[in-house]
Amino acid sequence: MDGLVEAQRGAFAGQKVRVQGTIGAVTPLPEGRPYGDRHVRSITVLQIELADLEESLDLEEIATEVDTLERWDRDSPDDPKRLTDLGYAYFRAASTDAVGGRALLHQGIRVLERALDLNPKLAVAYNNLALIYTVLGRFARVIDLCQRAILLRPQFTTPYFGLYVAHGQLGRAPAARAALERVIEIGGASANVRCAELILRLKPGHATLTCLIATCRQPLVAQYGQSGFGAITAALQRLASAHRAGGVDSRIVYLDEPASEPASGEPMDDRARVAPIKSRLDALCRSARLAGDPVEYCLLIGGPDIVPFFEMADPTAPGAVVLSDNPYASDGAMDDEWLDHLLPVRRVGRLPGEAGAHDPRLLLKQIENACRFHRDPAVNGKQVFCYTAEAWEKASRSVLAGLEEFRLTVTSSEPCRVSEFNSAWLEDAPFLHFNLHGSDRESCWKGTGTPVWKVRNALQPESLASYRGRGAVVFSQCCFGAYINGRSSADSIALSFLDHDARCLVGSLAVAYGADGVRRVELEESDVVARSFWTFVKEGIRFGDALMRAKHDLAEEMALRLGGLDEDAQKTLLSFVLYGDPTLAVQCES
Numbered sequence: 103m104d105g106l107v108e109a110q111r112g113a114f115a116g117q118k119v120r121v122q123g124t125i126g127a128v129t130p131l132p133e134g135r136p137y138g139d140r141h142v143r144s145i146t147v148l149q150i151e152l153a154d155l156e157e158s159l160d161l162e163e164i165a166t167e168v169d170t171l172e173r174w175d176r177d178s179p180d181d182p183k184r185l186t187d188l189g190y191a192y193f194r195a196a197s198t199d200a201v202g203g204r205a206l207l208h209q210g211i212r213v214l215e216r217a218l219d220l221n222p223k224l225a226v227a228y229n230n231l232a233l234i235y236t237v238l239g240r241f242a243r244v245i246d247l248c249q250r251a252i253l254l255r256p257q258f259t260t261p262y263f264g265l266y267v268a269h270g271q272l273g274r275a276p277a278a279r280a281a282l283e284r285v286i287e288i289g290g291a292s293a294n295v296r297c298a299e300l301i302l303r304l305k306p307g308h309a310t311l312t313c314l315i316a317t318c319r320q321p322l323v324a325q326y327g328q329s330g331f332g333a334i335t336a337a338l339q340r341l342a343s344a345h346r347a348g349g350v351d352s353r354i355v356y357l358d359e360p361a362s363e364p365a366s367g368e369p370m371d372d373r374a375r376v377a378p379i380k381s382r383l384d385a386l387c388r389s390a391r392l393a394g395d396p397v398e399y400c401l402l403i404g405g406p407d408i409v410p411f412f413e414m415a416d417p418t419a420p421g422a423v424v425l426s427d428n429p430y431a432s433d434g435a436m437d438d439e440w441l442d443h444l445l446p447v448r449r450v451g452r453l454p455g456e457a458g459a460h461d462p463r464l465l466l467k468q469i470e471n472a473c474r475f476h477r478d479p480a481v482n483g484k485q486v487f488c489y490t491a492e493a494w495e496k497a498s499r500s501v502l503a504g505l506e507e508f509r510l511t512v513t514s515s516e517p518c519r520v521s522e523f524n525s526a527w528l529e530d531a532p533f534l535h536f537n538l539h540g541s542d543r544e545s546c547w548k549g550t551g552t553p554v555w556k557v558r559n560a561l562q563p564e565s566l567a568s569y570r571g572r573g574a575v576v577f578s579q580c581c582f583g584a585y586i587n588g589r590s591s592a593d594s595i596a597l598s599f600l601d602h603d604a605r606c607l608v609g610s611l612a613v614a615y616g617a618d619g620v621r622r623v624e625l626e627e628s629d630v631v632a633r634s635f636w637t638f639v640k641e642g643i644r645f646g647d648a649l650m651r652a653k654h655d656l657a658e659e660m661a662l663r664l665g666g667l668d669e670d671a672q673k674t675l676l677s678f679v680l681y682g683d684p685t686l687a688v689q690c691e692s
Contacts, residue, residue, distance in 0.1 A: 182221040189214035190230045196237070204658045207234050225254035225261075232264040239643050239651055241268040259285045259294040266301075270310030272642065273687070275349030278310045311350045312395050313685055314386060315342060317403035318358040318379065325407060325455075330462045337469040338403065341683075344476040350399065350685045357382045357409065376410045380429055387433070387448070398449060399646055399684045400430055404465065405454035406587055411611065414443070417672040418613075425587075425611040426676040427452060431650070444667070444675045445657055449646025451606070451684035456590040456597065464591060464601055472683040475573055475605050479689040481532035482572060488512045489523075489561065490537040491550040497617035498537045501579075501629050504637045508533065515549020515560035523561055525569035532688065533575050533639070534599075535632070536561070537616065540580030545593040547580050563591065563598040571602035575639055575688060577609070579616055579628045584609030584679050596681060606645045606682025608635060614677070615670040627674035630656045639688060646684020653678070 192210030196203035214231045217224060228251035235243045245268045248261035265281035285298040315338055323331045338354050345352035357379040387397045402409045412429045416422035431446030453472070455465040486505050490498040492514040502510055513527065515538065528534060538547040539557050549560040576599050578584065584596050584607065591597040599607050615627040625633060634655040638648035653675050660671045667675070 180220060182217040182224055182227070185213045185217035185220070186224055186227040186230060189217065189227065189234075193230060193234050193237075196234075204238075204655065205662070207237060210234050223254055225251040225258055228254070229258070229261050229264065232261060236264060236267055239271075239638055239647060240641055241271050242642060244268040257288055259288055259298075262288075263294070263297075266310070270349065271644070271647070273349040273685075275310050278349070311398050311685070312390060313345055313350050313352040313399035313401060314383070314397055315345075315352055315354045315401045315403060316357050316383060316409070317354075318408055319356040320358050321408045322404065325458075326460060326462045330460070333466060334403070334462055334469070337466050337473075341469050341473050344473040345685060348476050348685070351395075352401075352685075355386055376412055379409065380412075381435075383430060384433070384435065399644075400448050400450045401683055401685070402427070402430065402450065402452040403469075405452075405457060407457055408455065409452070411587075412443075414676050416612075417669040417676075424673055424676050425585075427679045428676050444672060445654060446650045449644065449650050449684040451646050451680040451682050453683070454586055454597065454600070454681055457586070457588045459590060464597065467603075468600055468682075471573075471603055471605070472686060475683075475686050479687055481575075481688045481690060483530045483532050484690070485509045485511060485531040486533040486535065487528055487531035488535040488537070489518075490514055490535075491539060491548075491557075491560075492516055493550045494537045494616065497625060497629055498535065498579075500617075500625060501537075501633045502535060502636060504633060505533070505640060508640075516551055516558060518549070518560065520546065520559040520562055520565060523565050525566055528569055528574065529572075531574065532572070532690075533636070534604075535577050535579075535636070536583065537579040540578075540582045540585075540614075542582045542585045542587075545589070545595065547578075547583070547595060561595060563593060563595050566595070566598045566602055569602050571599070571604055573603055573605045573688075574599070575645075576604050576607040577632050577635060578607065579614050579632055580609065581613045582610065583614065584611055584681060600681060604682070605686060605688065606680060608645075608649055608678060608680050610674070610677040611679060612673060612677040615674055627656060627660075627671050628678070630659050631674060631678055640690065642687050642689060644685050644687045645680055645682055649678065649680050649684075 189210040192206045192213070196206040196210070211231065211234055214227050214234070217227045218231075221227075228247045232244045232247035232251070235241075235247065244264050248264040248268070251258055251261040262281045262285045266278045269275075269278035269281060279302070282298040282302050285294055286302075289295060317334075317338075319331070322334060326334065335354070342352040342354060358375075359382070383400070390397050406425075411425040411427060413423040414426045414428070416424045426443070427450055428443045428446060431448045431450040432443040433447055434442035453465060453468040455462060484507070486502055486508045488498050488502060488510065490512060495512060495514050499510070499512060511527070511531070536547060538549055538560050540547050546559045546562040548557040550556070551558045578596065586594050586597055589597060591601040596607050596609055610628065616629045617624060617626050631649075631652045634652035635648050638651055639645070643651070656671060656674060657667060660667050
């Protein structure tokens with residue numbers, strides 16, 4: 103449980119409570135405690151209220167409840183009250199982290215919409231529907247549903263908590279605070295009032311979300327000098343101010359303080375450096391949790407020279423490693439099983455610099471761009487540009503099918519090669535998707551040739567030399583599409599996009615697994631992550647949330663297909679990273 107639960111022990115001491123929230127990663131329990139199972143799943147709490155004495159979130163009991171309600175529904179299919187209860191039962195069943203939770207949520211949507219077709223004045227049905235859309239990250243829809251519930255029942259306090267969560271996630275801190283103040287003003291159920299008072303006491307300012315802007319002082323000074331470090335610090339302070347203006351309480355922290363150099367004075371390698379950095383981040387997050395203000399976001403400043411990637415055991419190749427930012431997003435300790443770092447609970451992004459560069463130009467540019475995009479989240483145009491290997495064109499179109507309201511332009515390689523590529527194609531497209539071949543040994547991305555097993559150069563960093571970026575969101579399904587170790591913007595397409603003002607880039611630090619377009623087009627690991635990411639971004643979800651939710655969607659889908667995560671899915675969860683401010687979102691033209 104997170105810090106909100108800790109803080110509420112006094113308010114609900116000795117009483118049974120109902121907790122609504124989103125399930126996170128597997129977290130180990132402390133040693134020496136009388137726990138039967140040494141691992142539990144963490145939960146990000148959205149709401150706590152008093153529960154009925156007989157109520158339980160036991161999965162078996164909920165399954166029985168769902169089965170009973172489904173039988174009643176078959177006997178009385180036109181009873182809106184029972185449909186409303188069934189929709190809530192599906193929501194509760196999904197909240198237990200049962201396999202197929204997303205399918206249960208969509209089943210809940212269907213029955214609740216049927217209940218509202220039969221009786222459009224059921225405030226509880228609107229509220230239950232809002233609960234489901236909160237879990238799905240559809241916050242604009244949540245606001246609409248909560249407002250409908252309140253119009254029908256003005257003294258109904260529960261929908262105001264939905265407004266609090268939705269407005270907070272969309273960066274509307276004053277509106278989020280006003281929702282809680284309205285709960286107190288109405289009165290009503292004492293548990294809801296006490297919960298609202300507690301949240302307002304823990305968060306006395308306007309911010310409803312917390313972000314750590316995290317970096318390492320010593321390597322910043324070593325690479326950029328004192329003047330460069332001073333310029334970066336000043337820029338980060340401006341970014342923290344931009345965060346606070348958008349409803350995110352941010353502070354700058356240095357993960358190498360206290361100093362982590364060995365007594366010998368010799369510099370440590372990445373493996374030795376990353377352990378104390380991870381421990382420091384965990385300690386800061388733990389302290390924030392205990393104060394009732396959990397850290398939802400973490401923005402890492404600097405490339406792997408400044409804040410190292412983790413070297414995780416490669417699930418697909420014994421003895422090999424895969425680079426990852428996942429442990430920064432995990433509550434698991436450094437020495438925990440790597441499986442505990444698969445699914446993130448914090449939303450992590452990174453603003454990388456150029457390897458070995460003593461001029462912080464690229465890093466400063468990204469920080470200033472993040473400030474600018476916080477002030478102006480709108481994107482111009484309604485176009486998606488996709489550049490794909492010919493063999494994967496069908497899969498790419500399927501990945502982007504959820505963006506049907508945008509004009510989709512697809513270019514395949516082959517026939518297109520790097521010599522024919524025109525960066526002007528990207529100018530009016532705020533969303534860019536790439537599904538090409540990539541490598542950690544070359545800087546170019548490649549398409550399929552003739553015969554299909556041949557690959558030809560399709561895109562290289564210099565291809566973007568005349569590209570006038572306008573804040574594009576970029577997703578790369580290419581193998582090693584986000585690999586930047588030892589590279590600059592001149593020999594990295596990922597860094598080149600950031601240098602040309604991309605809002606963010608999501609890509610893999612390793613091999614990326616997707617559909618085999620030659621034999622079949624069923625979406626596979628990176629396809630599922632990309633499809634979900636684009637769906638969330640379109641909804642105005644923050645980039646960090648969009649990638650975190652997309653990874654959870656992959657885990658859910660693989661659990662349904664295979665009964666668990668195979669090695670390819672595990673590697674996909676570890677290797678995909680976000681370059682960009684995780685608290686940013688886009689606002690699409692209506």
